[in-house]
Amino acid sequence: MKKLNVCWWDSIGNWGDVLNQKLCHYISGLEINKAPTNDGSGIFRYYCIGSILHTPSSDNFEVWGNELLTKTYTILYKTT
Numbered sequence: 001m002k003k004l005n006v007c008w009w010d011s012i013g014n015w016g017d018v019l020n021q022k023l024c025h026y027i028s029g030l031e032i033n034k035a036p037t038n039d040g041s042g043i044f045r046y047y048c049i050g051s052i053l054h055t056p057s058s059d060n061f062e063v064w065g066n067e068l069l070t071k072t073y074t075i076l077y078k079t080t
Helices: 020-028
Strands: 003-007 029-034 046-048 059-064
Touching: 003 020, 020 029
Parallel strands: 003 029, 003 046, 046 059
Antiparallel strands: none
């Protein structure tokens, strides 16, 4: 079965990021693979909920919904 590569932080008490696995499974109907946030492998991955948007480590990703911790982060984006 196909798995969805999703990134999230594992910090204790960070409930926004912890919900990623359940929410992404609910939305996609797919099993979830926790993709590393900083391995530089280039695998396609999703950044969904929580405050992970300021640290994408891949040029090959899609954002479903996210937040930034402060207004001072530079948002990285690509055009197709």
